[in-house]
Structure formats: structure tokens, C-alpha cells
Amino acid sequence: MDLPRPKPRPAIERMAAYHPPSSGRAGKLRLDFNENTVGASPRVVSKLQQVLSADALTVYPEYTEVLPALARFFEVAEDELILTNGTDEAIQVLINAYVDNDDDVLILTPSYAMYRFYSEVAGARVRTLPYKPDTLKFPLEELLAAIRPTTKAILISNPNNPTGTALKREGIERILDKAPEAAVLIDEAYFEFCGITMLPYLNEYPNLFVSRTFSKVYGMAALRVGCLFSCAENMAALHKSHSPYSVNYLAAIAARAAIEDTAYLKSFVTEVLAAREVLTAGLEKLGVPYVPSQANFVLMHIGPRAQEVCDRLKLEGILVRNRGYEIPGAVRVTVGTQEQTRRFLIALAPLWQEIQR
Numbered sequence: 117m118d119l120p121r122p123k124p125r126p127a128i129e130r131m132a133a134y135h136p137p138s139s140g141r142a143g144k145l146r147l148d149f150n151e152n153t154v155g156a157s158p159r160v161v162s163k164l165q166q167v168l169s170a171d172a173l174t175v176y177p178e179y180t181e182v183l184p185a186l187a188r189f190f191e192v193a194e195d196e197l198i199l200t201n202g203t204d205e206a207i208q209v210l211i212n213a214y215v216d217n218d219d220d221v222l223i224l225t226p227s228y229a230m231y232r233f234y235s236e237v238a239g240a241r242v243r244t245l246p247y248k249p250d251t252l253k254f255p256l257e258e259l260l261a262a263i264r265p266t267t268k269a270i271l272i273s274n275p276n277n278p279t280g281t282a283l284k285r286e287g288i289e290r291i292l293d294k295a296p297e298a299a300v301l302i303d304e305a306y307f308e309f310c311g312i313t314m315l316p317y318l319n320e321y322p323n324l325f326v327s328r329t330f331s332k333v334y335g336m337a338a339l340r341v342g343c344l345f346s347c348a349e350n351m352a353a354l355h356k357s358h359s360p361y362s363v364n365y366l367a368a369i370a371a372r373a374a375i376e377d378t379a380y381l382k383s384f385v386t387e388v389l390a391a392r393e394v395l396t397a398g399l400e401k402l403g404v405p406y407v408p409s410q411a412n413f414v415l416m417h418i419g420p421r422a423q424e425v426c427d428r429l430k431l432e433g434i435l436v437r438n439r440g441y442e443i444p445g446a447v448r449v450t451v452g453t454q455e456q457t458r459r460f461l462i463a464l465a466p467l468w469q470e471i472q473r
């Protein structure tokens with residue numbers, strides 16, 4: 117017998133379920149999620165061990181020390197940032213503050229799945245624009261033409277996941293100028309590998325929002341911590357739509373320890389940039405087509421047997437991400453160390469040669 121039950125909102129009923137692969141990754145060479153492949157700074161781990169006590173866990177988190185430290189590190193004013201439960205919560209807070217049922221939201225495809233996810237949860241009408249065919253470059257003119265006076269939010273990953281392509285500051289400024297009444301999010305999850313940032317311009321553009329994460333280069337994806345930035349005038353609205361204790365105490369402590377170890381961060385970025393060269397040189401030698409990347413991952417065109425290649429790499433303990441559901445034949449590989457990259461290339465070579473025959 118069917119019992120009466122609460123009916124989800126129409127916006128939720130319309131949504132497709134999103135199931136990222138999220139198990140069986142331990143112990144493998146994880147080149148599938150663009151994480152740091154060597155781990156968080158040892159200083160983060162020892163700080164967490166030092167502060168972990170039963171007493172510390174009883175108290176609701178306080179952010180009075182971490183916020184000023186983060187503001188100094190990111191060179192913004194203290195009232196220009198909020199600490200969020202990963203970028204995901206930054207996107208959610210922004211959408212909750214600015215987007216209503218039936219509102220117009222612009223996103224690009226392929227891009228980070230959570231832009232569509234939170235927009236759809238809010239009941240927005242999501243319009244999508246494709247990255248340029250073949251080159252997968254940012255479709256700037258097309259986006260500018262698609263902006264309407266009623267557009268409420270434009271959500272951009274820069275550099276973009278999974279294409280690795282980035283838009284220059286001048287292009288972002290044209291979008292900000294064209295959409296003064298839309299909340300424009302520039303998600304800088306991969307900033308460290310690319311160097312383009314809009315953080316210095318928060319006060320020039322009242323419609324500019326920037327997010328950063330501790331999940332990628334900092335190696336702290338498990339802790340769920342990120343930041344959302346905008347000019348001080350926008351903060352009241354963001355705070356109203358933000359749960360006050362969403363970032364746990366350990367995550368906040370870890371974020372602070374991570375920004376204190378800039379040497380660790382720099383050495384990992386230097387290693388990844390060198391490994392990206394090794395990877396692209398290796399792909400060229402093999403004849404694997406790929407999209408030049410400004411991030412810590414590269415999108416390769418493997419072709420119709422992409423899933424088989426992913427499965428066989430997995431048997432060898434190497435995880436990569438099949439993005440064929442968005443770009444047929446495309447597989448994304450995270451760039452780790454040079455040694456990890458060589459291991460990946462050695463495993464890929466015979467598979468690639470086999471599927472070419």
C-alpha cells in the first residue's frame with residue numbers, strides 16, 4: 117500500500133541525480149579528481165594532531181583567528197571574504213543569495229557540475245553555452261551575446277574543469293561590464309597553476325564574486341574548506357544565506373596551517389608545472405590528441421575505446437576520469453609529480469598503441 121508522503125519541490129523532481137564516482141580510490145594513483153597527488157603539507161597534519169582533543173571537539177567553531185589570517189594571505193579586507201564548506205558551499209551561498217525560482221542563470225559546458233546542481237536546486241532556468249568545438253576555448257563573444265538584462269548569475273570556472281582552458285582578465289572584465297546586475301562567479305579552484313585572478317578587482321566590480329578552495333593544490337579535499345570573496349557591500353546578503361558554523365573547527369585550523377606553509381605549496385606547484393610539460397611531451401610523442409591546459413589536469417581525446425582504456429589503467433592501479441558523457445572520447449588526467457606522470461605514460465603507451473591498430 118502506498119502511504120502518503122511529502123512531495124519534493126518541482127525543481128527537485130525535475131533534476132537528474134548526480135553520482136560522482138566516490139569509492140574504491142584508496143591505495144591507487146588517483147589522477148581522476150585533480151587533487152594534490154602527494155598530500156597536504158606535513159604542517160597541516162601535525163597542527164591537526166596537536167589541537168585534536170575531546171575538549172576542542174565540544175565547542176562550536178570560532179573563526180576569529182583564521183579569518184584575519186586568510187584575509188592577509190589572499191590580500192583582501194577581512195569583510196571581503198567568508199569561509200565556506202568547500203567551493204560547493206560558496207556556489208550554494210551565492211545562488212541562495214541571488215537566484216530565485218525561474219531566474220535566468222548562465223553556465224558553460226562542459227564545466228564543473230555543481231553550478232548546474234545548485235542552480236537547479238534553486239529552481240532557476242539554466243541556459244548553457246558550449247566551449248568552442250575542437251579547441252575547447254572559452255566562447256567569449258557567444259557568452260556576451262547570451263547575457264540578458266534579466267540574467268541573475270553567470271558561473272565560470274577559470275581555468276575550466278575539465279577543459280583546462282582559461283579566460284584572460286580582459287575577457288572576464290567584458291563579462292562583468294556587460295552583466296552589471298548578475299552575480300558573476302569566477303571559480304579559481306585551479307588558480308595556482310594558471311596565475312589569472314580577479315581577487316584584486318573586488319572593489320572595481322560590485323557584481324564580481326571569486327571562490328578559492330583548499331581541495332586542490334593544498335591537498336585538503338577531505339576537510340571541505342574554501343572561501344567566497346566579494347566587495348564588502350555584498351557580504352550582508354551572503355552572510356544571510358550562509359549557515360554560521362558550516363566549516364568545522366579542524367578544517368578552519370587546517371586552512372590556517374596550510375597558508376603558513378607557502379614553501380610546500382610553491383614546491384608542489386613547481387613540480388606539477390614541470391610534470392605538465394612531461395605529460396604533454398609524452399602525449400605528443402605517442403600521438404594522443406590533447407587540449408593544452410592551464411590547470412593541473414589535461415583533457416585527452418582517446419576516442420571510442422576511452423572507457424576500456426580507463427578500465428585497464430584502473431587494473432594497473434591508475435585512476436583517470438572518463439569525461440565522455442560530455443565530450444565523446446575525452447578522458448581527463450590529473451597532473452601529479454613527474455614520476456607519477458611517467459608511470460601514467462608508461463601504462464598508457466601500450467594501450468594507446470593497441471587501440472590504434
Ligand SMILES: Cc1ncc(COP(=O)(O)O)c(C=O)c1O
Binds near residue numbers: 149303
Ligand atoms: C572548478 C571547480 N571548482 C570547485 C571544485 C571543488 O570544490 P570544493 O572546494 O567544494 O572541493 C572543483 C573540483 O573538482 C572544480 O573542478
